[in-house]
Amino acid sequence: MAGLADGLPPETLQIAYLLAGVLFILGLQRLTHPRTAARGNLISASGMVLAVGATVLWFEILSPLVLAAALLVGAAIGTWLATTVETTDMPQLVGLFNGFGGGASALVAGAELVDQVGTAGTASDLSVTVTAAAGVTGLVGAVTFCGSLVAAGKLHGVLEDPIRYSGENVVKAVTLLAAVVVGVALVTQSPRFGPLQLGAFATPYWVLLALASILGVLLVVPIGGADMPVVIALLNACSGLAAASTGFVLDNSVLIIAGTLVGASGIILTVIMCRSMNRSLRNVLFSEYGGASAAAG
Amino acid sequence: MAFVEHLTLFVLAAFLGYELITKIPATLHTPLISGTNAISGITLIGSVLVAGSGNTTLATVLGFFAVVLATINVVGGYLISQKMLKSFGRRRGD
Numbered sequence: 405m406a407g408l409a410d411g412l413p414p415e416t417l418q419i420a421y422l423l424a425g426v427l428f429i430l431g432l433q434r435l436t437h438p439r440t441a442a443r444g445n446l447i448s449a450s451g452m453v454l455a456v457g458a459t460v461l462w463f464e465i466l467s468p469l470v471l472a473a474a475l476l477v478g479a480a481i482g483t484w485l486a487t488t489v490e491t492t493d494m495p496q497l498v499g500l501f502n503g504f505g506g507g508a509s510a511l512v513a514g515a516e517l518v519d520q521v522g523t524a525g526t527a528s529d530l531s532v533t534v535t536a537a538a539g540v541t542g543l544v545g546a547v548t549f550c551g552s553l554v555a556a557g558k559l560h561g562v563l564e565d566p567i568r569y570s571g572e573n574v575v576k577a578v579t580l581l582a583a584v585v586v587g588v589a590l591v592t593q594s595p596r597f598g599p600l601q602l603g604a605f606a607t608p609y610w611v612l613l614a615l616a617s618i619l620g621v622l623l624v625v626p627i628g629g630a631d632m633p634v635v636i637a638l639l640n641a642c643s644g645l646a647a648a649s650t651g652f653v654l655d656n657s658v659l660i661i662a663g664t665l666v667g668a669s670g671i672i673l674t675v676i677m678c679r680s681m682n683r684s685l686r687n688v689l690f691s692e693y694g695g696a697s698a699a700a701g
Numbered sequence: 702m703a704f705v706e707h708l709t710l711f712v713l714a715a716f717l718g719y720e721l722i723t724k725i726p727a728t729l730h731t732p733l734i735s736g737t738n739a740i741s742g743i744t745l746i747g748s749v750l751v752a753g754s755g756n757t758t759l760a761t762v763l764g765f766f767a768v769v770l771a772t773i774n775v776v777g778g779y780l781i782s783q784k785m786l787k788s789f790g791r792r793r794g795d
Contacts, residue, residue: 428740429717435736436725442786445736449779452743456775459746466755474752474765478772485773486780491788494781498735501774501781505741508771512747515763519756533704605759633731640738647744648714652707654747660710662743668718669737676722677730 420458421658427451428662432669455658496559499552499636502643506548509646510613513541513653517606530602532591537652539587542609543616545646548639550620555635564629573690576622583615623689631688634677638685641670732785739778745771 428451434444465471482501489497517538520530557563569575589597590608600608627635644666651659678685725733748771752764 432721435733441732445782445786448740452775456745459749465753467761470761470765471753474768475772478769479776482773482777486777498738501778502738504770505744505774508748508767509744511763511767512751515751515760519760522757637734640734644741647741650744650747657710659743659747660707661714662740664711664714665718666737666741668715669722672719672722
């Protein structure tokens with residue numbers, strides 16, 4: 405805490421985060437009414453500027469050039485994509501952005517693990533809260549990243565048809581189970597898991613990330629293009645939850661508040677969208693092989 | 702902050718997020734997904750922290766990519782939501 409805001413009382417950052425959280429809530433509230441929606445988006449954007457600005461000014465940045473370069477590159481790409489997109493292509497671009505958010509969360513948790521193992525000396529010094537939250541972030545973040553890429557591709561007309569095969573739910577379940585086992589190895593640090601020890605490179609975390617990435621692809625590939633808006637809505641909720649669990653890893657309140665708001669509102673929106681199609685979420689995600697799809701093809 | 706305090710924030714924010722969205726017109730579904738998606742770019746804060754702390758080279762490299770991805774999410778997300786909502790307003794003749 406020796407950034408540019410040196411000399412301010414230590415509570416300043418938390419107050420700034422609280423204000424940002426309030427702005428997100430007000431913005432979200434206004435986004436639900438047609439007349440105030442555009443204003444709500446601006447309110448929420450001002451909350452983001454406040455939260456990010458306070459963070460950059462508050463903490464000592466040891467590699468300012470790296471940070472500035474990354475911010476510039478990201479802002480340039482984001483602006484370019486958002487301003488050049490055709491109206492009809494907007495949904496897939498939102499899906500793509502959403503995937504990037506989930507991917508960023510997964511990378512942050514990994515980087516923090518690498519950092520903490522580096523400073524703690526031995527992996528067993530890490531608290532269970534940190535490793536467990538990092539595991540959740542990695543799982544949800546990577547599923548969001550890969551799932552969103554597939555979903556955006558389907559909306560864009562690539563891979564539009566659902567890809568189905570017999571026993572697909574078993575394959576998904578086995579992949580999830582493998583990811584959970586690696587997650588347990590990450591959290592418990594038990595020597596029984598052999599090579600899955602948390603070394604300097606946080607190996608089990610990256611294995612978890614790889615499995616979760618495969619799972620993300622497996623989950624979205626069998627779903628038809630027409631159901632993609634619901635899938636994007638659900639993945640949006642996931643990217644929020646990934647951000648929230650990143651907050652647990654980094655001990656950061658505004659990440660938890662904003663991420664959870666997105667997660668909860670995203671889940672309820674997903675349910676509302678399913679209901680308006682007269683279907684259940686389970687039916688959209690896991691409609692059994694041989695059911696509706698066999699009749700269709 | 703302690704874990705329990707974080708958990709408190711999590712549970713309260715979850716209820717709030719649920720309550721805020723229960724009444725929403727169908728036309729606003731896509732803009733809402735886009736708008737909340739931009740908010741989930743808050744993970745940019747975490748990215749900034751790990752990219753800027755520079756403890757190890759690996760963490761800095763990972764942080765760099767995290768900042769790029771999260772900034773695309775935030776900047777692109779807010780811009781595209783605004784674009785969507787503007788065309789929405791025009792359609793309604795406001």
